Amino acid sequence: MSRRSLDTxxxxxxxxxxxxxxxxxxxFILAVWLATxxxxxxxxxxxxYVVLQYILLSTAWNILGGYAGYVNFGTAAFFALxxxxxxxxxxxxxxxxxxxxxxxGLVSGGIGLAMGYLTLKLRGVFFSIATLALAIVMQAVIxxxxxVGGASGAYVLRPRQGPLGGSYVEYLFFVMxxxxxxxxxxxxxxxxxxxxxxxxxxxxxxxxxxASGVPTLKLKLLATVLSGGLMxxxxxxxxxYVTYLDPASGFNLAYAVNAIAMPLIGGTGSWIGPVIGxxxxxxxxxxxxxxxxxxxxxxxxxxxLVAFVSLAPNGILGLVRDLRARGRR
Amino acid sequence: xxxxxxxxxxxVVAGVLLGGFYAAVALGIAIGFGMLDIPNLAHPAxxxxxxxxxxxxNSNFGLDPVLAGVLAxxxxxxxxxxxxxxxYLCFERRGENALQGLAFFFGILFxxxxxxxxxxxxxxxSVSAPYIGPGWRLGAIDLPLxxxxxxxxxxxxxxxxxxxxxxxxxxxxxxxxxQDQLALRLMGVSPTRIKLLAFGLATGTAAVAGALLIIxxxxxxxxxxxxxxxxxxxxxxxxxxSFAGMLLAAIMLGVTESVVSTLYDPSxxxxxxxxxxxxxxxVRAGGLLGRRL
Numbered sequence: 001m002s003r004r005s006l007d008t009x010x011x012x013x014x015x016x017x018x019x020x021x022x023x024x025x026x027x028f029i030l031a032v033w034l035a036t037x038x039x040x041x042x043x044x045x046x047x048x049y050v051v052l053q054y055i056l057l058s059t060a061w062n063i064l065g066g067y068a069g070y071v072n073f074g075t076a077a078f079f080a081l082x083x084x085x086x087x088x089x090x091x092x093x094x095x096x097x098x099x100x101x102x103x104x105g106l107v108s109g110g111i112g113l114a115m116g117y118l119t120l121k122l123r124g125v126f127f128s129i130a131t132l133a134l135a136i137v138m139q140a141v142i143x144x145x146x147x148v149g150g151a152s153g154a155y156v157l158r159p160r161q162g163p164l165g166g167s168y169v170e171y172l173f174f175v176m177x178x179x180x181x182x183x184x185x186x187x188x189x190x191x192x193x194x195x196x197x198x199x200x201x202x203x204x205x206x207x208x209x210x211a212s213g214v215p216t217l218k219l220k221l222l223a224t225v226l227s228g229g230l231m232x233x234x235x236x237x238x239x240x241y242v243t244y245l246d247p248a249s250g251f252n253l254a255y256a257v258n259a260i261a262m263p264l265i266g267g268t269g270s271w272i273g274p275v276i277g278x279x280x281x282x283x284x285x286x287x288x289x290x291x292x293x294x295x296x297x298x299x300x301x302x303x304x305l306v307a308f309v310s311l312a313p314n315g316i317l318g319l320v321r322d323l324r325a326r327g328r329r
Numbered sequence: 330x331x332x333x334x335x336x337x338x339x340x341v342v343a344g345v346l347l348g349g350f351y352a353a354v355a356l357g358i359a360i361g362f363g364m365l366d367i368p369n370l371a372h373p374a375x376x377x378x379x380x381x382x383x384x385x386x387n388s389n390f391g392l393d394p395v396l397a398g399v400l401a402x403x404x405x406x407x408x409x410x411x412x413x414x415x416x417y418l419c420f421e422r423r424g425e426n427a428l429q430g431l432a433f434f435f436g437i438l439f440x441x442x443x444x445x446x447x448x449x450x451x452x453x454x455s456v457s458a459p460y461i462g463p464g465w466r467l468g469a470i471d472l473p474l475x476x477x478x479x480x481x482x483x484x485x486x487x488x489x490x491x492x493x494x495x496x497x498x499x500x501x502x503x504x505x506x507x508q509d510q511l512a513l514r515l516m517g518v519s520p521t522r523i524k525l526l527a528f529g530l531a532t533g534t535a536a537v538a539g540a541l542l543i544i545x546x547x548x549x550x551x552x553x554x555x556x557x558x559x560x561x562x563x564x565x566x567x568x569x570x571s572f573a574g575m576l577l578a579a580i581m582l583g584v585t586e587s588v589v590s591t592l593y594d595p596s597x598x599x600x601x602x603x604x605x606x607x608x609x610x611x612v613r614a615g616g617l618l619g620r621r622l
Contacts, residue, residue, distance in 0.1 A: 065428065069428045071435075073435060115607075118607050118611040124431075125431065128368070128431050129368070130610060132370070132557055132561075133557070133561070133602055133606055134603060136554070136602070137558075137599070137604075140596060144594065144596055151596070253551075257436075264432055299440065302440035303436075305432065305435075306433060309419075309432045310419040310433060
């Protein structure tokens, strides 16, 4: 399997579709950058940051959850860990944002490796339960860690100016834009590589995959580290975005629910699914927050998640595919 | 007696009582997850719903909390039947119960919490009963009735269900479902109907466990999360569906949490469940008194 899929993967990397993707990604970043030159209101960056953060989180979740079929309930733990690594390092010697992001990614990826090593040899449901418990433990650890503010939280000074000119919020927005695009590109290339085929084989029938020589544990660990690392990177800029971070908001269950709901609603099979889900759900929540209430907006996400997994297990992508198939007949 | 020893002894006794209550929460998961292989993450949220139902019955009609929990149990049984039907139609029948099923129960957990906040408010609620407050004293050991009553009720509930499972035809059929569904089918029993009944029972225990929870401490809607890790850790460590193992694991967890809370800091207590769960999964996934996975 590995030889053939490697050939396919190499063929795919040279295909016109691939060049189109990279071209589109570069154009997208450029277009957004140009568009922001015209914007003077910081609200656009604040709102855009949240959308991009959720694209990053749901894409990260999907690398393990969608491709390998292992459900991670601990998104909030990996995400908040990245944020708190950032708080701690910033207090220690204040390195620049890219360094903080790298550190957050490394720590969260490392936790993913340790968790995965202990629980990934078993059925997926045990990994899921362990990630749920991990979020609670991490929150207890941070709550007891006085250096980063403990239970009462930490204040972080947001510089006024970004290093590229413009406000710091604008800079945060761009960093998140680049990370989100990078994560989507990574997910896309994994999907079309030997790794992606191996993960799909694990998802469909792990025993059969193991029997046909797929290195299942190695691949699952790799996916867990990448997924956890990206979540940590997504969290690292958070302290500068919110300027005040406490354990209850960093470890908010809403992050975990959104990170699961977005890919499942968009469609877990492809890199575009989490992107669709993230954009759609963030828009729905922003609207509900303004028009109804914040509790109702959580209710909407929960109900959408339950409805989609029960009625449309392949998400919006699956619905579109079914419609097309029906149209052709 | 040496004051430190006295403190430690009291912490251990309090932990045993707390463990008895944890077993009541874990009971529904031992049946649902341990025996039927249905990962109902929302069970602790149902326990909180049970606590709020008890609060309503207690504050409006002055019912005894334990009695209120027992009275609410049939309604929870019906709720469990409905939920299993939905789970069966959407996931088990299609054979997609791994990823989607987990996400389904996670969504149910979240929806349950939010609905509770919207209907009952985010405040802490508590109940009143003659046994909340006073306590017994055995030498240097305090035995608050607030902990002793839930401990006793929990043991009674586990005992009754254990008798039911090992002593009746239906109960044995439930045990059989957990071992070999095909064999059960060959005996002319429908595994789905048996699972439906068993899941209803599992959900029914949440009402009683909720009553015990609100006797022990004031309750707010999102408190159920703290019990997810604990309850699953207890079930896995106990050996997936073994009631004796579950009780032993629950008491071990209760004692460890109580001693750590007393000697160090109560805020570390929720973290201990993972300290139980991870080594169990890594070293002996079959649990203390269970079959190997």
